[in-house]
Amino acid sequence: MLSSDLLFLQQTDVNLLVALAALLDEKQVGKAADRLNLTQPAMSQRLAKLRQLLDDPILVRAPGGFALTDKAKGLQPHLIKSLLLAQNILQPDTFDPATTQGIIRFTTMDFAATRLTQSLFDSLLEFAPNIEIEFVRRPKNIFEKLENGELDLALGGMVEAPPNVHARHISNDSYRFVVAKHHPLATKKKVTLADTANYSHIRYTPTGAVEPMVDALYKKHKLQRRVTFHSSSMVVLLEGLKAGKHIAVLPWQLTQAEVHKLNMVPLDVPCIEPVDLMLYWHARSHKDPLHIWFRQLWLELLKTSINDMKAESSSHKKTSD
Known part of the structure; x- marks a missing residue:
């Protein structure tokens, strides 16, 4: 006009x-x-x-x-x-998920997505059968993807978001160094941070707060962290870790059950402070009825899944004790 x-x-x-x-x-x-x-x-x-x-x-x-x-x-x-x-x-019509059509693009760690996919689709089939879902493997530039509309929701560690991106706290988690059971450090009684610097590391490559904090930890102790494998997939990272060559830093409460299932070993080495887990979305979709409805559904599924994983972790801890 x-x-x-x-x-x-x-x-x-x-x-x-x-x-x-x-x-x-x-x-x-x-x-x-x-x-x-x-x-x-x-x-x-x-x-x-x-x-x-x-x-x-x-x-x-x-x-x-x-x-x-x-x-x-x-x-x-x-x-x-x-x-x-x-x-x-x-004065738009009242939002009804049962008849609404649309698409939601979201990203999270792939190992977490495998736990949530069935629950998500069970809910969509019951309440919103016409909504399309696109799972995007977690990219490095999540805020850029949110900005240009390639993503609607992103789950990640607490980082400073741009002013046009909203954030919701989900949970927090501590982090542990983890190795395969046949890694040289797996049977060492007292492992120091300096010991971990003598071996290759896996870096989880998507943008987040964790890996830079780990790098800063080594720098603080005047140590060099040797990264020889990068992975944007947590599933691939865990498979690579099984080979026994590398060390990885994992969110402990969220992956402890998987670590035990794969017979991996956490190292008793001080790591980074607990990190907040956040859900991010762009201001553009903040008041969109479909986005609000899906966002609430996704939050509930995330919290339920995280609580289940933490309960499994506690169960494994009691068993090991």
Whole structure:
């Protein structure tokens, strides 16, 4: 729409269109005034403004009352459509997930996604069968993806988000150094941070707070961390760890059950402080009804799954003790 068009609308009383709709329906000033809870003089004033604006009498005397001019008759269907469109914009229909169509693109650690996928689709089949889901393998630049619309939701460690990105705290987790059971450090009684610097490390490559904090830990102790394997997939990272060559830093409460299942060994070495787990989304979709509904569903599934993983971790701890 041109600037001149916007300026014209700004200078025009758009309420006149509502008065015009009532006049076209009722074909009488008094009845149109009653319909809009206006006095007859007030409606007469609006009719006078409309006649000047449209350069047309709109209503003319006819046997038994008034009739619409040809121009007014031609305006009526366009006016109805315009007012209905304005109503839909200003007062949209109530959101119903059962009939809504749309697509949600989200990312999380792939090993966590495997635990949640069935629960997610069970919920969607029951409540929102027409919604499409796209799982995106966790990229490095999640905020850029949220910004350009390639992602709707992203789960990650606490990092400083841009001002146009919203965040919700989910949980927090401590981190441990982990190796395969046949790694040289697996059977060493007292392992120091310096010992871990003598072996190759796996870096989980997506952007987050954890890996930079681990690097800073080594730098603080004047040690060099030797990274020889990078993985954007936690599943691939765990498989690589099984080979016995590398050390990895893992979120302990979330992966402890998997670590025990794979017969891996956590090292008793001080690591980084616990990190907050956050859910991020762009301000663009903050008040979108579909996004709000899915966001709440995803939050509930995440919290349930995280609580289950923590319970499994506690169970493994008691068993090992």
